[in-house]
Amino acid sequence: MTINPMSLSGKNIIVTGASSGIGLATSHLICTLGGNVAMVSRNKEKLSVAQREMPEESSKAFSFDLRNTDKIPDLVSLILAEVGPIGGLVHCAGDFAVRPLRSFDPKEYRDLYDLHVTAFFMLSKAVCTKKNVDPTGASIVAVSSVTAISGLEGSSTYSSVKGALISAVRSLAAEYATKKIRFNCVCPGWVNTPMLDRIKALYPDLESFDLAITKRHLLGLGQPEDVSNSICFLLSDAARWITGTSIVLDGGYSL
Numbered sequence: 116m117t118i119n120p121m122s123l124s125g126k127n128i129i130v131t132g133a134s135s136g137i138g139l140a141t142s143h144l145i146c147t148l149g150g151n152v153a154m155v156s157r158n159k160e161k162l163s164v165a166q167r168e169m170p171e172e173s174s175k176a177f178s179f180d181l182r183n184t185d186k187i188p189d190l191v192s193l194i195l196a197e198v199g200p201i202g203g204l205v206h207c208a209g210d211f212a213v214r215p216l217r218s219f220d221p222k223e224y225r226d227l228y229d230l231h232v233t234a235f236f237m238l239s240k241a242v243c244t245k246k247n248v249d250p251t252g253a254s255i256v257a258v259s260s261v262t263a264i265s266g267l268e269g270s271s272t273y274s275s276v277k278g279a280l281i282s283a284v285r286s287l288a289a290e291y292a293t294k295k296i297r298f299n300c301v302c303p304g305w306v307n308t309p310m311l312d313r314i315k316a317l318y319p320d321l322e323s324f325d326l327a328i329t330k331r332h333l334l335g336l337g338q339p340e341d342v343s344n345s346i347c348f349l350l351s352d353a354a355r356w357i358t359g360t361s362i363v364l365d366g367g368y369s370l
């Protein structure tokens with residue numbers, strides 16, 4: 116019998132931001148590797164279109180606005196009742212924000228922080244209980260960004276919430292190692308998804324976007340699969356000795 120260390124067979128994994136881009140590619144790969152996926156995102160219609168592409172027996176959809184952070188324990192209870200104990204969590208839901216310092220807005224920043232960071236803590240808190248977590252252990256992956264480690268004009272609010280995830284997984288990894296729960300981040304460069312299309316539209320023309328962003332990626336812009344491959348590696352037993360770290364996947368952007 117051949118053993119596949121990347122297999123996710125028997126694991127129930129929550130993916131937020133599962134209706135689009137990196138989260139959708141991750142949901143697909145989880146199913147291909149034998150896992151079950153609980154797909155979470157905000158827009159119900161978009162989510163059900165995305166779920167229709169997935170194998171019915173190994174995917175379930177949960178429409179939820181993750182800025183409602185107080186209600187996240189209820190969401191996780193619902194997921195648990197439908198899929199069983201949780202062996203993995205990928206917090207991928209998010210959106211980019213362009214905000215120069217002169218127009219910093221505290222309310223907008225709190226919303227951004229809630230979606231990227233508070234939701235991550237609340238999801239992790241709900242998963243990491245004896246009642247909810249898979250007794251064999253779990254792997255939790257937060258999707259950060261290369262902007263957390265490499266500056267970009269106008270992106271200080273976005274990069275700071277992504278930086279908070281990198282710091283959070285280090286301490287959470289230390290807190291939960293003895294409970295067989297691993298915490299890690301991935302830090303992607305720019306990836307071809309609907310989010311990147313929205314960012315492109317902020318530049319005056321394609322040439323200035325290429326100069327500021329595309330050309331900095333020595334291996335070209337990423338595809339969602341370039342990120343989902345590493346996320347699924349971290350979810351799997353192939354990464355059983357990896358915790359508290361952040362993997363940079365950026366085609367050379369941050370060199």
Ligand SMILES: NC(=O)c1ccc[n+]([C@@H]2O[C@H](COP(=O)([O-])OP(=O)(O)OC[C@H]3O[C@@H](n4cnc5c(N)ncnc54)[C@H](OP(=O)(O)O)[C@@H]3O)[C@@H](O)[C@H]2O)c1
Pocket residue numbers: 131132133134135136137138155156157158159161162179180181182206207208209210211230258259260261302303304305306307308309310311
């Ligand atoms: N694309 C890149 O270049 C890039 C680079 C580095 C990091 N990232 C990070 O990767 C993650 C995924 O980005 P992507 O490029 O795949 O973006 P995307 O294609 O726009 O997908 C974003 C996902 O997040 C969900 N979402 C947004 N706000 C939500 C909310 N309040 N509650 C629940 N779900 C919500 C969206 O669902 P709805 O449409 O239903 O709202 C969608 O499923 C993000 O955290 C992003 O910051 C992206």
